[in-house]
């Protein structure tokens with residue numbers, strides 16, 4: 638565990654140890670679904686990079702149009718924008734354990750987060766799911782997302798393979814990846830997920 642108390646924007650105080658788990662997997666692999674269950678059971682704060690970017694669009698921010706255009710095209714927003722949103726959410730969160738979902742999405746995300754925050758993730762929870770199943774899930778999600786259409790979904794899959802999987806491979810070489818079969822039903826996936834969090838011994842009753 639890394640003591641990152643003075644490194645996230647210099648704003649964390651005391652001897653707080655910040656625990657970060659990166660949650661990765663293809664579009665529709667079930668990251669958000671499983672994060673909700675981890676929060677309920679293990680007291681982590683869930684930060685979805687995609688949700689933070691969508692909230693930034695809705696806030697009327699000057700970056701909103703750029704972010705919206707990137708999301709529509711399935712492209713990855715510049716790291717500095719996403720990292721600022723993550724840092725702000727971490728500081729506001731009042732917790733010391735974070736699930737960072739959908740980040741780092743490419744090498745630029747990964748290197749910038751490490752350089753800026755000096756935080757080394759505890760491990761990477763990686764949801765492995767075939768594309769056909771992810772496509773089926775995304776097309777029936779019905780949450781009104783501007784990127785849940787077949788044209789953008791295909792672009793997102795391509796970006797995942799070309800830019801995000803190399804990040805998973807980077808952490809695999811460091812022995813940090815906990816790979817989960819995400820094709821199973823939600824509760825069965827969570828049984829495997831639970832085992833990866835057992836070392837924290839902080840299950841909420």
Ligand SMILES: Nc1ncnc2c1ncn2[C@@H]1O[C@H](COP(=O)(O)OP(=O)(O)OP(=O)(O)O)[C@@H](O)[C@H]1O
Pocket residue numbers: 662663664665666667668669670671687739774775777778819820821822823824826
């Ligand atoms: N194990 C599962 N079996 C069947 N459906 C699932 C499973 N996990 C999640 N789903 C459903 O699939 C859809 C996508 O799940 P979710 O939003 O959790 O994926 P995600 O990885 O966060 O996607 P994105 O990368 O697009 O944000 C949702 O409608 C969810 O209810």
Ligand SMILES: Nc1ccn([C@@H]2O[C@H](COP(=O)(O)O)[C@@H](O)[C@H]2O)c(=O)n1
Pocket residue numbers: 664685686687688690707708709711712713714715719738739740741742746784793
């Ligand atoms: N690190 C990230 C994460 C997401 N994006 C953009 O948001 C889109 C949706 O992300 P989800 O995790 O909610 O699926 C994604 O396709 C990217 O356009 C990003 O740029 N950087």
Ligand SMILES: [Mg+2]
Pocket residue numbers: 668669685687739
């Ligand atoms: Mg999600």
